[in-house]
Amino acid sequence: MQPTIASLRRALEHAESYLESLPERHVASKASVEQLRQRLDVGLQQHGVDPQRVLDELVAGVDEGLLASGGGRFFAWVIGGALPSALAVDWLTSTWDQNAAMGSCAPGAAVVEELAGTWFKELLGLPREASFAFTTGCQMAHFTALCAARHALLARAGWDVNEEGLFGAPRMRVLTSDCRHGSVDRALRFLGLGRRQLISVRSDGDGRVDPRAFEAALRSDSAPTVVVLDAADLNIGACDPFETLIPMAQEAGAWVHIDGAFGLFALASREKRELVKGVLLADSWATDAHKWLNVPFDCGAAFVRDARAHREAMNISASYLVAEGELRDQIDWNPEWSRRARGFPVYAALRELGRDGVESMVDRCCGHAVRLVQGLAQLPGVEVLWHPTLNQGLVRFLDPGALATEAQHDARTDFVIEAVNASGEAFFSPTTWRGLRAMRISVVNWQTTEEDVRRSVEAVAEVLGRA
């Protein structure tokens, strides 16, 4: 057998045993860092080994260091799973090994990516004329869209940032929520907009930017302004009042960008769409396919209403014009040069699910999040900090001592999370929200079932019962 095919067959066998083990697998990693290093560090050898041996030994070495994040009882961070067609097509993407930088060097990939981008816009109801780019993740989607924002705002102020860079450029500023994700700050930093240019606007009790505080901040300065709003925030899935804020910002000449890493998918659900009302008024949007669309890592997506600004900010060719019918050159829209054909798994996921499938996945995840939090709320010593409005909830665990302090409740919360994770039954991550330690519940995987929800509540009950 040809060695590549033999290796792929072997990989399929390993994948089969992994995927078959997934529903009952210990969700957390079982090996210590030391053990993993010991198992995997064979040193760089002088002579190579047989490809199948490479596979077998890597699998054996890493197995206990894997988190079963693709399974149904993983609720930490906001991770997402992998749909059957998306995972399989991701394998083919590696097999085909196209360099999806330019149309001429990967024509099939260019056409598929163009369709995937168009369908993605249709799914969410984004403007037809908006341009797009499939990036490594939402942070790089921020970078891409905000690069277009910087370009357009500075051009309006008479400054060509491609030519002059930022030395001597008009000062810019960024208004954003105090609940924003750290990836916004980092994308801005890469763009030369440091912390001092960032103004955090106060959010209200529901985690939404306060319109009055926003208006005051908007009016306080006439510098070119980028506004970054949340759809939705990481802890509680709070969505800013777009209908009020976006027209106000645009009236003042600002560019409005949306961090919609997972929350933008509310647009695909008739039940949840109301939460992000007005979000389509924005100038650019960043989201992830590797979160709620459940394609394998990695894939984010940027959408920019002003396609010309996007292309001018990113392109490498002299011409700013794209001829009708021309094969798409991703390099003119993406920050990377050589790149993986990320459109393939997105195309597959959108075909596998269709509009109905995405909607029902979103609704199902939201329903599970509600039931998980409701189930936990029944347990002794559980305080619900946030009942999910979307797919994110927060609870904390109270120290039973009559005179217990906040610090003790925090410690109890961390202890319970660690014990649940150590049980291997379910996996959650801690967060600090409004000064309190909390356990975050994020449901964003097609695999999660009612039974997973029941088992996860029971895993927490079990820990509370013994300590």
Ligand SMILES: *Cc1c(COP(=O)(O)O)cnc(C)c1O
């Ligand atoms: C995950 C996340 C990000 C960062 O996305 P990456 O794909 O990890 O780059 C940004 N914002 C929010 C709200 C997120 O949940």
